Amino acid sequence: xxxxxxxxxxxxxxxxxxxxxxxxxxxxxxxxxxxxxxxxxxxxxxxxxxxxxxxxxxxxxxxxxxxxxxxxxxxxxxxxxxxxxxxxxxxxxxxxxxxxxxxxxxxxxxxxxxxxxxxxxxxxxxxxxxxxxxxxxxxxxxxxxxxxxxxxxxxxxxxxxxxxxxxxxxxxxxxxxxxxxxxxxxxxxxxxxxxxxxxxxxxxxxxxxxxxxxxxxxxxxxxxxxxxxxxxxxxxxxxxxxxxxxxxxxxxxxxxxxxxxxxxxxxxxxxxxxxxxxxxxxxxxxxxxxxxxxxxxxxxxxxxxxxxxxxxxxxxxxxxxxxxxxxxxxxxxxxxxxxxxxxxxxxxxxxxxxxxxxxxxxxxxxxxxxxxxxxxxxxxxxxxxxxxxxxxxxxxxxxxxxxxxxxxxxxxxxxxxxxxxxxxxxxxxxxxxxxxxxxxxxxxxxxxxxxxxxxxxxxxxxxxxx
Numbered sequence: 188x189x190x191x192x193x194x195x196x197x198x199x200x201x202x203x204x205x206x207x208x209x210x211x212x213x214x215x216x217x218x219x220x221x222x223x224x225x226x227x228x229x230x231x232x233x234x235x236x237x238x239x240x241x242x243x244x245x246x247x248x249x250x251x252x253x254x255x256x257x258x259x260x261x262x263x264x265x266x267x268x269x270x271x272x273x274x275x276x277x278x279x280x281x282x283x284x285x286x287x288x289x290x291x292x293x294x295x296x297x298x299x300x301x302x303x304x305x306x307x308x309x310x311x312x313x314x315x316x317x318x319x320x321x322x323x324x325x326x327x328x329x330x331x332x333x334x335x336x337x338x339x340x341x342x343x344x345x346x347x348x349x350x351x352x353x354x355x356x357x358x359x360x361x362x363x364x365x366x367x368x369x370x371x372x373x374x375x376x377x378x379x380x381x382x383x384x385x386x387x388x389x390x391x392x393x394x395x396x397x398x399x400x401x402x403x404x405x406x407x408x409x410x411x412x413x414x415x416x417x418x419x420x421x422x423x424x425x426x427x428x429x430x431x432x433x434x435x436x437x438x439x440x441x442x443x444x445x446x447x448x449x450x451x452x453x454x455x456x457x458x459x460x461x462x463x464x465x466x467x468x469x470x471x472x473x474x475x476x477x478x479x480x481x482x483x484x485x486x487x488x489x490x491x492x493x494x495x496x497x498x499x500x501x502x503x504x505x506x507x508x509x510x511x512x513x514x515x516x517x518x519x520x521x522x523x524x525x526x527x528x529x530x531x532x533x534x535x536x537x538x539x540x541x542x543x544x545x546x547x548x549x550x551x552x553x554x555x556x557x558x559x560x561x562x563x564x565x566x567x568x569x570x571x572x573x574x575x576x577x578x579x580x581x582x583x584x585x586x587x588x589x590x591x592x593x594x595x596x597x598x599x600x601x602x603x604x605x606x607x608x609x610x611x612x613x614x615x616x617x618x619x620x621x622x623x624x625x626x627x628x629x630x631x632x633x634x635x636x637x638x639x640x641x642x643x644x645x646x647x648x649x650x651x652x653x
Contacts, residue, residue, distance in 0.1 A: 196317035197233040199309025204339035207281035229313025231256035266297035267530030271434035283344035295638035297532030350635035353505035356458035374413035441471040464494035477512035500642035511628030519600035535641040544626030
């Protein structure tokens with residue numbers, strides 16, 4: 188067991204405020220139930236944050252997990268997506284006073300309601316310290332390059348329209364903000380705190396072996412070691428740090444008869460390490476491989492509204508967003524499908540389709556939204572068209588069935604529009620708007636949807652109008 192010990196950091200006997208902690212790190216093999224941050228060795232924590240069981244919800248991947256103590260009991264949290272063993276990434280967790288939200292490579296990947304108060308059990312309960320890499324058990328199997336923490340505030344919930352459920356671009360080298368900041372780039376017997384400090388002082392980290400217990404000195408015990416890892420981002424070149432390898436699942440087979448198909452089974456594409464996101468090209472279909480187009484400038488220097496995380500398309504821009512491809516349909520009679528991937532921690536509850544797309548200013552859409560009157564599992568369907576910024580909804584009050592997987596929109600050049608949840612018809616109308624437009628793709632309806640919206644197995648077929 189090894190740790191960087193910053194001493195007593197979390198004040199006992201008083202409610203602790205909001206927080207946001209972030210790391211550049213890499214879990215190794217056998218990293219299940221090992222931790223990036225702990226506040227002691229007891230069972231109650233001001234914050235415990237690390238990695239959960241391998242393959243719990245994604246084959247071959249860890250989840251982000253931990254817990255918080257409110258003075259009487261623990262509230263546990265977990266993510267729906269996470270890294271593979273030996274995969275470097277940015278991992279973060281924050282609390283805005285309402286939700287604990289976890290982030291992987293800048294994308295929100297889990298939420299847990301928590302109203303507080305947030306406390307540490309203090310010295311007598313084995314808590315109150317700040318330990319990076321573990322305490323005297325469940326120590327991290329892996330590597331940490333940087334850590335930065337905010338206590339009493341959460342920069343992801345800073346107001347001004349910001350949402351804790353928005354994706355963001357993590358800094359490649361953390362700036363000197365927050366209440367604790369340490370780089371583990373070079374060997375040293377102590378680790379500097381480069382932040383503005385916390386509780387009136389800065390906290391130097393002691394590089395410690397903890398085989399004799401965190402409160403006992405352990406002369407000769409193995410301590411955390413500095414290594415040069417060629418698989419890590421090159422943090423010495425923050426303008427060009429490179430992209431470490433990521434686990435890529437093999438693409439699914441293109442369905443028979445599909446004009447267009449994309450399972451998004453390629454390397455992650457987010458805003459980390461100066462990335463611009465983007466979906467790249469579709470995987471196949473009789474229309475041929477197609478380059479995704481979006482509502483943002485398609486130059487190589489413009490951040491894109493959608494990206495890829497663990498084989499699914501995710502929202503990166505905190506705004507209404509459109510992505511589409513030409514389908515090369517000869518008739519304009521199309522069936523457009525996309526799957527959501529419903530998680531256990533808040534991700535994948537919704538998805539959306541852009542159908543009848545002529546260009547960035549003229550398109551029709553169908554998307555689902557959480558039904559506030561019937562939480563937490565119900566969604567409602569909204570269908571409409573946008574013409575040069577003038578939006579007309581065809582419906583906004585259709586309740587979706589429970590436990591649906593696929594959103595389907597079938598349209599014809601004669602104007603019929605039929606929307607299905609799996610095999611169930613949930614809405615039907617006739618609209619001549621853009622009836623002959625042959626573009627189709629993804630649609631996100633608003634900001635704040637970075638956690639709830641996911642897209643998988645996008646497929647377009649030509650259909651018989653009868």
